[in-house]
Amino acid sequence: MPKPFPRLAAVATLCLLAAGARASGVAVAVHDSTGTPLADAVAWLEAEAGQAVSKGALKTAEIEQKSLKFMPLVTVVQTGTRIDFPNNDKVRHHIYSFSPAHKFDQKLYSGTTATPQIFDKPGIVVLGCNIHDKMVAYVRIVDTPYFVKGDAAGVGRIDAPAGKYVLKVWHFNMAGGQPAEQAVVVKAGDALGTASFRLPMKPPVSGDAL
Known part of the structure; x- marks a missing residue:
């Protein structure tokens, strides 16, 4: 059965992130198919074709x-x-x-x-x-400077300039391995959008629970 409390906690966290936003971007919450938060989920924004994207400074x-x-x-x-x-x-x-x-x-x-x-x-x-x-x-x-790795609650925030993007999410244990995605619009100013994902996970391998 779905687990409502972790999901409600993640929604509350998204609301807090949005309320405290100081720059435009997207707050992302990622769960598995039962509603359990997924730690270490990766999310990133890819700009629509023709939209200029700053490469940003590379960090080691x-x-x-x-x-x-x-x-x-x-x-x-x-x-x-x-x-x-x-x-x-x-x-x-x-x-x-x-x-x-x-x-x-x-x-x-x-x-x-x-x-x-x-x-x-x-x-x-x-x-x-x-x-x-x-x-x-x-x-x-x-291939973008706009990305985040989610925390233990499955939540992360991506700061990005206003524009139209495809928001992609990936987890190392997700079934199929291909990122899930949503079209999002980042608004100018201090507005922070929100997005949530439920990802199907690979079935447990025999012996994993031992």
């Missing part, structure tokens, strides 16, 4: 290895961003990606000796470790 991102995990689990960056991979574990790691959007193979290393990677194609990159099979992380590369 970081995905560390600690306690035999990649942290954070999900990273979203703009096309062309450099990501550093410091190993803060006491053991060495051999990280790699076979994803078409960015393939690389960083042999065994520790500390900060890994070569930084430039993620220059939009798409999804899945990271793994050749030594520790349970280590996994996801990088979503988007």
